[in-house]
Amino acid sequence: MIGMNIACLRRRNNLTQEQLAEKLHVSRQTLAKWERGESEPDIRSLCALSSLFQVSMDDLVHYHADDNLGLDIPPKGKHFFGSVTVGERGQIVIPLKARTLFQIEAGDQLLVFGDEQQGLGIVPKRNLFELMQMIFSGQGDS
Numbered sequence: 001m002i003g004m005n006i007a008c009l010r011r012r013n014n015l016t017q018e019q020l021a022e023k024l025h026v027s028r029q030t031l032a033k034w035e036r037g038e039s040e041p042d043i044r045s046l047c048a049l050s051s052l053f054q055v056s057m058d059d060l061v062h063y064h065a066d067d068n069l070g071l072d073i074p075p076k077g078k079h080f081f082g083s084v085t086v087g088e089r090g091q092i093v094i095p096l097k098a099r100t101l102f103q104i105e106a107g108d109q110l111l112v113f114g115d116e117q118q119g120l121g122i123v124p125k126r127n128l129f130e131l132m133q134m135i136f137s138g139q140g141d142s
Helices: 002-012 017-024 028-036 043-053 057-062 096-101 125-137
Strands: 110-115 119-124
Touching (some): 002 028, 002 043, 002 057, 043 057, 110 125, 119 125
16 A cells, blocks of 8 residues: 555656655665565655655555545545535534544534535534634635
8 A cells, every 4th residue: 555655646746756765865766666565665764755745654554545535645634534415404424533533522513614615614613713713814725
C-alpha cells in the first residue's frame, strides 16, 4: 500500500522520482524500490514524506483508494467518511468513524450551515465559539 501511495503523491505533486529522492536525501533507486513495494521507507523517511505531502502518516502507510471510492489520499486533517442516505423526515446517520473522531454522541446538538457554492457543514454546538472565532478572523476563507 505504501509504495502505491508514495507514487500517487509524487505524481500528484508533479515530481519525478529523482526530484523526490533528492528532497528525501535518498537515491532514486531507493525511491523506485519503495514505489514497487520491494522495500519500505524507514521512520525518518516516512516522517519526511508525511510532512512534504501534508498527509497523515497513517494515511501514507494504510490508505487504500479502493476502500475510499477511488479517491486519492486526503490532505492532513481532511476526511471522507462515505455517503449517507437522507430519511423521509430529513434525518441522516453520521458514520461511526466520524462520530468517534469528532466525539459526537447521542443527544449532542449539531449546527448545520449551508453555502450554495460549497455545500453543507455540520458542527457540534459545543464548537460554536471556536467556529465563530475562525470565521471572524478570516481563517475560514478558502
